[in-house]
Each structure stands twice: as C-alpha cells, then as structure tokens.
Amino acid sequence: MEADTLYRRLQQHLDRMPVGFPATESGVEIRILRQLFTPEEAELTLQASVIPEPAATIQRRVKPAMPLAEVTARLEQMANQGVILRIHAKGEPLYAKMIFAVGFYERQLKRLTPELERDCREYLLGAYAQAVHSKKTPQLRTVPINKAIPVERNVATYAGIRAYVESSAGPFATMDCICRHGRELLGEKCAQTSLKENCLTLGVAAREMVRIGQGRSITREEMLDLLDAADREGLVLQPENTKKPLFVCCCCGCCCGVLTSAKRFPKPAEYFSSSFQAEVNADLCDVCGVCQTRCQMDALLDDAADAGGKIQVDRERCIGCGLCVTTCPSGALRLVENPLRKVLPDDTKALYMQLLQERYGAWGMAKLAGRKLLGMKF
Numbered sequence: 034m035e036a037d038t039l040y041r042r043l044q045q046h047l048d049r050m051p052v053g054f055p056a057t058e059s060g061v062e063i064r065i066l067r068q069l070f071t072p073e074e075a076e077l078t079l080q081a082s083v084i085p086e087p088a089a090t091i092q093r094r095v096k097p098a099m100p101l102a103e104v105t106a107r108l109e110q111m112a113n114q115g116v117i118l119r120i121h122a123k124g125e126p127l128y129a130k131m132i133f134a135v136g137f138y139e140r141q142l143k144r145l146t147p148e149l150e151r152d153c154r155e156y157l158l159g160a161y162a163q164a165v166h167s168k169k170t171p172q173l174r175t176v177p178i179n180k181a182i183p184v185e186r187n188v189a190t191y192a193g194i195r196a197y198v199e200s201s202a203g204p205f206a207t208m209d210c211i212c213r214h215g216r217e218l219l220g221e222k223c224a225q226t227s228l229k230e231n232c233l234t235l236g237v238a239a240r241e242m243v244r245i246g247q248g249r250s251i252t253r254e255e256m257l258d259l260l261d262a263a264d265r266e267g268l269v270l271q272p273e274n275t276k277k278p279l280f281v282c283c284c285c286g287c288c289c290g291v292l293t294s295a296k297r298f299p300k301p302a303e304y305f306s307s308s309f310q311a312e313v314n315a316d317l318c319d320v321c322g323v324c325q326t327r328c329q330m331d332a333l334l335d336d337a338a339d340a341g342g343k344i345q346v347d348r349e350r351c352i353g354c355g356l357c358v359t360t361c362p363s364g365a366l367r368l369v370e371n372p373l374r375k376v377l378p379d380d381t382k383a384l385y386m387q388l389l390q391e392r393y394g395a396w397g398m399a400k401l402a403g404r405k406l407l408g409m410k411f
Contacts, residue, residue, distance in 0.1 A: 115140025177355025
C-alpha cells in the first residue's frame with residue numbers, strides 16, 4: 034500500500050505537467066511508473082519541478098536530508114536512463130521532471146520490454162490520447178518534405194524543414210524510432226517501412242541524446258538524406274511545434290502513437306498544427322490510387338459522387354504532410370495554405386509555457402511564478 038501511494042503521488046505530480054499524465058481505472062499508468070522508476074527514484078522525482086533547476090535546489094527539498102553529491106549522482110543516473118530531463122545552462126546542469134510523450138517514453142529504447150511496451154501502447158491509445166491531442170496548441174506539427182512540392186505561396190520559412198536543417202548550426206543526431214522498436218518487441222512488423230533510425234534531433238537535444246548513448250551523431254547532409262528517405266518511404270514529418278524545433282519525428286500510420294491515436298477521432302485534423310492542406314485538380318486526376326497508398330490518415334477518397342469518381346481530400350482528416358503530392362503521377366495534387374494555421378511558439382520553452390498557460394490560465398501561471406521565486410516545485 035505504501036508503494037501504491039508513492040506511485041500515485043508521482044502520477045499526480047506528473048499530471049501537473051503542460052501535457053498531463055492522467056489516472057485510469059485500469060491503473061496502467063501506475064504499472065508504467067513501477068517499471069521505469071525505483072521507489073528511490075520516484076521519491077526524488079517528486080522533488081523535481083516543471084522548470085529545470087540545479088541539483089542543489091532539488092536537494093534542499095529532499096527529506097530526510099541527503100548529501101548534494103548523492104542527489105546529483107542519482108539525478109545524473111536518472112537522466113542517463115531517460116526518466117528525468119537534464120539540460121545545461123550557464124555551464125551548470127539543470128534537472129526537471131518530464132512529460133510522458135514526447136518525453137520519457139521515447140528515451141526508453143534500451144530499457145523497453147514487451148510488458149512495458151504493451152502498457153505504454155494501452156496508455157497512448159487510451160487515456161493519454163485525450164491528454165496529448167488538443168484543439169489548442171499541440172506538441173507536434175506536420176510539415177512537408179519541401180522538395181519539389183509546389184505550394185500556393187510560402188507561408189513561413191520555418192515551414193520548410195529542409196531549409197531549417199540547412200541553416201541550423203547543429204549538431205545533428207538520429208536514433209531508432211521507439212514506436213517501431215516497441216512494435217517489433219511485440220512481434221509486429223511495421224507495414225510502411227523497414228527504416229528504423231527515423232527520430233532526428235538537432236542542437237542541444239542532439240548533444241544530450243549522443244551523450245547518454247541514445248543517439249548517433251550524424252552530419253547535416255546525412256540528416257537531409259534521412260528526410261529524403263522518409264519521403265520515399267511515405268513517412269509523415271512531425272517536428273516539435275516551434276519555429277526552432279529540437280527534433281523531427283518521421284512517422285507511419287501503423288506504429289506512431291500520435292498518428293494511430295489521432296486516427297481514432299472522427300476529425301483528426303483538428304488536433305494537428307499544419308500550414309498546409311492538400312488539394313486535388315479533378316481535371317488532372319486519373320484515380321490511379323498512388324496517393325491513397327501514401328496517405329497515413331485515410332484522408333483521400335475516391336467514392337465521392339460530387340467529385341465525379343475522382344480523388345477527393347477529406348479536410349477533416351488531411352494534416353498537410355504532402356506525401357500524396359510528391360508521387361502523384363498526373364500532378365493533380367498540390368499543397369495550399371491552411372486558412373486555420375496558427376502562429377508557432379519560438380522555441381521549446383515558449384511552447385511549454387504556452388501549454389501551461391492553456392492548462393492553468395493566468396492565475397495558475399502567477400502561482401507558478403510565485404512558487405519559482407520561493408524555490409518551490411510545481
């Protein structure tokens with residue numbers, strides 16, 4: 034009972050993140066926490082805040098008192114295991130609790146077991162889907178490969194992921210897709226691709242993934258090649274929903290937790306941030322079906338009477354990935370500006386502050402600021 038109480042407290046602590054960690058009737062979220070956190074690690078995570086802090090700040094909250102060196106060593110070990118966030122600021126490591134996904138789930142490549150994957154899959158497709166999919170600000174957005182894709186007009190430079198990579202100072206890294214890895218552990222093969230290294234990172238995120246042995250360092254040219262390969266394989270590009278993303282996921286509709294959970298909603302496009310939508314020129318369409326094999330969201334229909342039997346785009350399902358455009362033999366498909374596009378947060382910090390604002394409002398943000406000033410966790 035004491036352990037159950039500890040992990041329930043940890044669940045409630047994580048549920049106060051920008052994207053929550055909701056409780057379930059089945060208790061699957063507690064099973065996940067038990068597999069990832071020892072009781073000692075759970076206790077220490079309870080003292081970590083949503084805002085990264087030095088080990089000394091966290092150490093002052095630990096009861097009974099623990100030497101700073103021991104707290105620091107445990108935080109470093111947990112960061113290496115991918116269950117707590119570690120970043121560098123002004124030469125000093127800072128630590129914070131993490132969101133489940135995209136967060137500590139994706140960092141479990143070396144610790145994932147069939148049991149853990151089954152529990153994570155149940156949670157991702159169930160209660161967590163309600164937490165992660167928002168009609169307000171999502172964690173991820175969708176972008177086209179931006180190579181030989183005609184668009185009506187340039188919406189913003191950061192909508193072109195290739196241009197962003199080309200202008201980035203790096204470093205760059207890649208790691209295996211946790212979703213495909215987990216599916217293989219359960220004896221299920223990805224129906225879309227045999228590629229595995231499809232989780233791409235940049236900047237401080239790339240440096241950290243390489244440091245903890247989760248990622249492989251690559252060059253800018255190699256990252257661009259991986260983006261091209263994703264297009265050839267029919268994978269959706271989902272970078273972090275900011276102007277300066279730290280990662281780009283290359284996702285399929287059969288393995289990706291985000292896409293598969295969203296497809297269960299009647300209008301999945303409502304939960305994605307995209308600058309584009311697909312549009313069909315019926316005069317050019319010869320209903321070859323190539324686009325339908327590429328679409329990961331089942332957004333292309335060929336049985337619409339009002340379209341004369343030609344392919345038609347279901348705007349409530351289209352997320353503007355452009356996969357249908359790059360291989361349309363007749364050139365009937367193009368991307369046009371999404372009239373509902375939103376202004377993106379500048380960076381990761383701005384994104385999560387915006388998510389917190391939407392969850393807790395002005396009063397909640399004032400409380401967060403006050404607690405930070407007083408050295409308290411949130």
